[in-house]
Amino acid sequence: MLKRGEKAPEFELKTDEGSLVKLSNFKDKKVILYFYPKDDTPGCTAEACNLRDNYYQFQKKGVVVLGISKDDEKKHKKFKEKYNLPFPLLADTDGEVCRKYGVWGQKKFIGLTYTGIIRTTFIINKGIIEEVITKIKTKTHGEDLLKVV
Secondary structure, eight states: OOOTTSBOOOOEEEETTSOEEEGGGGTTSEEEEEEOSOTTSHHHHHHHHHHHHTHHHHHHTTEEEEEEESSOHHHHHHHHHHHTOOSOEEEOTTOHHHHHTTOEEEEEETTEEEEEEOOEEEEEETTEEEEEEOSOOGGGHHHHHHTTO
C-alpha cells in the first residue's frame, strides 16, 4: 500500500455519468479518494451516505470527494441516484487503480479468506499523499475526515 509523502499514482477512470476523470484534474486541490468494496452493500452505503451528509463541509474547505470501486458505471449511477450522492463514483472495473494504490488484497470475513478491495481512504494534496486511512468507521467516516482535512 502507498504511504504518506508518496506521489499519488495518476489514473483516468469513467464516472457514474460516463465522463472521464483524471487525478491530475485536481492537481491544485485536496482530494479525498476513498476505495470501497461494492455499491449498495450495508457498510459501503453507510460510508457513502455519511460522506454525502458531510459533503457541504468538504466543499466549504475546497476538498474534492471521489469514490472508487470495481463496479461499473451503470451500477454506480444506480447507487448514486438511490442515495442522492453528490460526488463522482469512479469505475475501476479491471482493478488497475486498486492495484496501483495497493488496496487490492487478502481479506477475511466470517472466517473466509478472499481477495477484494481493502476499504481505504487517501487524502491527497497537490498530488502527494497526505494521509492513508485504513481503520474506517463507515457510519462516521465523513465526520472523521473533516477532522483531518
